[in-house]
Amino acid sequence: MTDALLNIQHLDVAADQLRHRRDHLQARAALEQALADQRAQQDRIDEVALSRVDVANRQRRLENEAQLVSDRADADEAKLYSGEVKGLKDLEALQHEIATLRDRQRGFEDETLEAMEEAEVLAARIAELEAARQSADEQVSVLRAEIEALEAEIDDELTQVAADRLSKVGEVDGALLAEYERLRPAFGAATAVMFDGSRCVGCPSTMPAMEVDRLKHLDGTDPASCSECGRIVLR
């Protein structure tokens, strides 16, 4: 009878420890960190990608400007060579306008090149960040698989413990088991304790002599309740 309840308690403690281990897997904390890294990497990528869109828009705008100015200069040049403008002053004004337009065109083209170079730098930066994020992705996958394997391993052990408990629970007196289960939330691993002949092992301080005497002189070896701490005392 004494051993049977202790066996059950032993299995319950083992199950508690397994559940605690399952809830506090180190790999889970590592996964939280890896997920945070992954999010941070993605935020950085999104940020640079936004700048890249801005630069691409600027590039397109500059290309349009360059085209518009170039078209106007082409039209002026056509006019210049068509011979329709005759006066010297008008010709000079037209040539001046063409030169001004070509200058502006070059300015827009230079700025377009700058924007393209900037876009290249940003694209390289994104590729770099994506590689870093990929390594964070891999770490997340590895940790998820690791956690899954550990959980499966612990679940197997829990199933085994539950089966053991089921096979042994019949050996414990029903009323005693009910009492044990009622007290277990409060006393946990030390719900049923041994009386070593002079004291209840569960009591934090020395047991009063009167209580020792009472336990000593109880008939038989049936479990008793410690009047000091309330635990089940096995003798």
Ligand SMILES: [Zn+2]
């Ligand atoms: Zn006690």
